[in-house]
Amino acid sequence: MRLTPGRLFWLKCALHTGFILPLLWLGWGVALNQLGGDPVQYLIHFTGKGTLHGLMLTLLITPLAKRLKMGPLMQTRRLIGLWTFSYGVLHLLAFVSLDLLFAWNMLLTEILKRPYLLVGMAGLVILTALAVTSLKSLQRRMGPHWQRLHNWVYLVALLAPVHYLWSVKSEIIEPSLYLLLCLWLLWLRREKLLNTAFIRKVFSPLSS
Ligand code: HEM
Structure with a gap:
C-alpha cells in the first residue's frame, strides 16, 4: 500500500490520538480518584511506561519503513519522538511533584542515592x-552534527529499559522482556550502529 500525503495525514492524526487518549484517561482517573490504592505510584508507572512505549515505537519506524518500502512513514518519527519526550517530562514531573512534593533540591540527593x-x-x-x-x-543549520546527535537515541534505547529493570525489586520478567525488545530494535540497525563514530573509536584500538 502506498502512503499518500492524505493517508500520512490521517496516520499522524491517529498517532496524536494514540498519545493524547491515555493522558485524558489518566486525567479522568485522577479527577474521579480511580487510580487504585497508590495513585502516586500509578502515575509514575503509567508515564514511565508511556515514555518507554513511545521510544520503542520511534525505533520501530525506520525498520518498518524499509521493510514496507514506505519512505513517507519516516515523517512520523518527529511526532512520536516529541510525544515520547513529553511523556518523559510528565514522568519526571510526577516523581518530583508527587513523590518529592516539589522539593527540587532533593532531586539530586535522590538521584545520587538511587542509581536507577x-x-x-x-x-x-x-x-x-x-x-x-x-x-x-x-x-539544516547543524548539518552532519544533527545526525550524530540524534544517534544518541540508541543509547536511550539501552538506558530506558535498564532504568526500568533496575527500579523493580522482584518482578523482573516484564522489564527483562522490554530490555530484550529494545536490544532487538538495536540489533535491526546493527550495521549503522557499528558505523557510529563512538563504536569505531572504542573498537578500533582492539582491531589494530
Ligand atoms: C528516558 C527516560 C525514562 C524512561 C523511559 C523511564 C521509564 C520508566 C519505566 C518504564 C518505569 C517502570 C514503570 C512500571 O513499573 O510500570 C519507571 C519507573 C520509575 N522512574 Fe522512570 N523513566 C525515565 C526517566 C526517569 C527520570 C528522569 C526519573 C526521575 C528522576 C524517573 C523516575 C522513576 C521512578 C521514581 C520510578 C518508579 C520506581 C519504583 O517503582 O519505585 N524516571 N521509569
Whole structure:
C-alpha cells in the first residue's frame, strides 16, 4: 500500500490520538480518584511506561519503513519522538511533584542515592537535547552534527529499559522482556550502529 500525503495525514492524526487518549484517561482517573490504592505510584508507572512505549515505537519506524518500502512513514518519527519526550517530562514531573512534593533540591540527593534514577535522568537529558534540536531549521543549520546527535537515541534505547529493570525489586520478567525488545530494535540497525563514530573509536584500538 502506498502512503499518500492524505493517508500520512490521517496516520499522524491517529498517532496524536494514540498519545493524547491515555493522558485524558489518566486525567479522568485522577479527577474521579480511580487510580487504585497508590495513585502516586500509578502515575509514575503509567508515564514511565508511556515514555518507554513511545521510544520503542520511534525505533520501530525506520525498520518498518524499509521493510514496507514506505519512505513517507519516516515523517512520523518527529511526532512520536516529541510525544515520547513529553511523556518523559510528565514522568519526571510526577516523581518530583508527587513523590518529592516539589522539593527540587532533593532531586539530586535522590538521584545520587538511587542509581536507577541517574540512568533514567541520563536518558531524559538526551531526549531533551533531541527534542530541542528536532526543529527543521536547526536540523539544516547543524548539518552532519544533527545526525550524530540524534544517534544518541540508541543509547536511550539501552538506558530506558535498564532504568526500568533496575527500579523493580522482584518482578523482573516484564522489564527483562522490554530490555530484550529494545536490544532487538538495536540489533535491526546493527550495521549503522557499528558505523557510529563512538563504536569505531572504542573498537578500533582492539582491531589494530
Ligand atoms: C528516558 C527516560 C525514562 C524512561 C523511559 C523511564 C521509564 C520508566 C519505566 C518504564 C518505569 C517502570 C514503570 C512500571 O513499573 O510500570 C519507571 C519507573 C520509575 N522512574 Fe522512570 N523513566 C525515565 C526517566 C526517569 C527520570 C528522569 C526519573 C526521575 C528522576 C524517573 C523516575 C522513576 C521512578 C521514581 C520510578 C518508579 C520506581 C519504583 O517503582 O519505585 N524516571 N521509569
